[in-house]
Amino acid sequence: MNTVLGRRARVLVAATATAGLVLVAGCTSSDDGDGGEKTAAGGVELVKAGQLTTCTHLPYPPFQSEIDGKVQGFDVALIDLVAEDLGVKQQILDQPFENFKTGGSLNAGQCDLAAAGMTITEERKKNVDFSDPYFDATQAVLADKKSGISSFADLKGKKVGAQAQTTGEDYAKSKGLDPVSFESSDAVLNGLRTGQVQAVVIDYPVVQGWLKDKANADAFEVAEQINTGEQYGFTVKKGNDKLREAINKAIADAKADGTYKKLYEQWIGPYVAPATEGATAASPSAS
Numbered sequence: 034m035n036t037v038l039g040r041r042a043r044v045l046v047a048a049t050a051t052a053g054l055v056l057v058a059g060c061t062s063s064d065d066g067d068g069g070e071k072t073a074a075g076g077v078e079l080v081k082a083g084q085l086t087t088c089t090h091l092p093y094p095p096f097q098s099e100i101d102g103k104v105q106g107f108d109v110a111l112i113d114l115v116a117e118d119l120g121v122k123q124q125i126l127d128q129p130f131e132n133f134k135t136g137g138s139l140n141a142g143q144c145d146l147a148a149a150g151m152t153i154t155e156e157r158k159k160n161v162d163f164s165d166p167y168f169d170a171t172q173a174v175l176a177d178k179k180s181g182i183s184s185f186a187d188l189k190g191k192k193v194g195a196q197a198q199t200t201g202e203d204y205a206k207s208k209g210l211d212p213v214s215f216e217s218s219d220a221v222l223n224g225l226r227t228g229q230v231q232a233v234v235i236d237y238p239v240v241q242g243w244l245k246d247k248a249n250a251d252a253f254e255v256a257e258q259i260n261t262g263e264q265y266g267f268t269v270k271k272g273n274d275k276l277r278e279a280i281n282k283a284i285a286d287a288k289a290d291g292t293y294k295k296l297y298e299q300w301i302g303p304y305v306a307p308a309t310e311g312a313t314a315a316s317p318s319a320s
Contacts, residue, residue: 073119073120073121074120075275075279077119078273078276079119079145083121084116084121084123085112085115085116085119085122085123086124086144086145087125087145087147087148088125088133088139088143088148089126089147090127090129090149091104091127092218093106093150093218093239094106094239095238095241095301096109096148096150097109104125104127106300107296107297107299107300107301108148108149108150109123109125109148111283111287112148112267112280114283114286114292115280118282118283126143126144128143133147133161133268134157134198136160136161136271145276146267146268146269146276148267150170150236150238151266151267151268152200153264153266157268160271161270162268162272162273163267163277164269164277164280164281164284165281166264166266167264167265167266167284168264168265169263169264171236171237171258171263172200172204172234172235172236172237172258172261172263173234173235173240173255174188174232174234174255174256174257175225175232175243175253175255176231176253176255176256177225177228177232177252177253178253178254182232182256183256184256185208185256187256188232189209189210191230192229192230192231193205193210193212193213193231193232193233194214194215194224194229194234195212195213195233196215196216196217196235197214197216199236200236200263201236204259204261205234212230212234213229213230218235222243222249237255240255241302267280
């Protein structure tokens with residue numbers, strides 16, 4: 034994920050767990066508004082009564098993006114399960130990634146948690162508490178079929194793109210590349226389509242989503258997948274153990290009853306349970 038400074042935050046509220054979310058307002062407030070009870074099931078304290086407020090940064094398909102005017106995706110669906118357990122509705126706040134990557138939005142009481150395809154890192158653990166891992170991620174090199182690029186090693190001397198402040202960008206830089214930085218995943222794809230870059234390094238699930246489009250599949254190909262040991266987690270304010278435990282329970286229950294597999298195949302693709310499922314991996318940086 035990335036930072037888009039100056040972009041106005043948007044609030045999006047859940048319609049139903051299956052129908053996704055719709056845009057309803059232009060700014061946030063820490064006020065309760067209705068004077069209602071802010072304590073949900075299990076004693077979980079919420080920043081606003083009757084809703085589980087989720088910070089994210091759009092778009093980042095297939096984890097969260099606006100589809101037909103509603104925010105939908107894998108992360109959205111999983112957090113809907115948490116909200117259901119708490120007896121409330123999920124509401125999504127779209128804002129710059131930096132705001133919640135550093136814990137700022139959580140500490141300011143703007144949201145209860147952040148869900149944004151976010152890699153678990155030791156650096157981030159200094160600012161926020163992570164849930165159990167809910168997704169194992171790899172990086173991918175997606176290249177123009179005419180570029181002659183067939184591996185990461187072939188990127189040397191080529192025009193390479195990446196999304197700002199992500200593990201893809203960090204990995205490319207760590208290997209001596211100087212990637213063109215794009216502010217969103219949509220901008221990364223557009224850079225590839227318009228010839229600004231010949232290849233990009235980005236999370237493989239994002240690439241999978243792009244290649245579902247025939248035009249993209251005809252023009253681009255995965256040159257290499259890179260296992261960087263990354264795992265995604267949801268984040269809460271430091272010390273918010275009750276909400277973190279509620280998230281972990283929802284993830285575990287979904288894996289146990291088959292809901293996780295169903296949602297994975299709906300949003301990501303064919304599901305193969307990882308051998309390390311449930312283990313926390315050390316990961317290099319931000320996604």
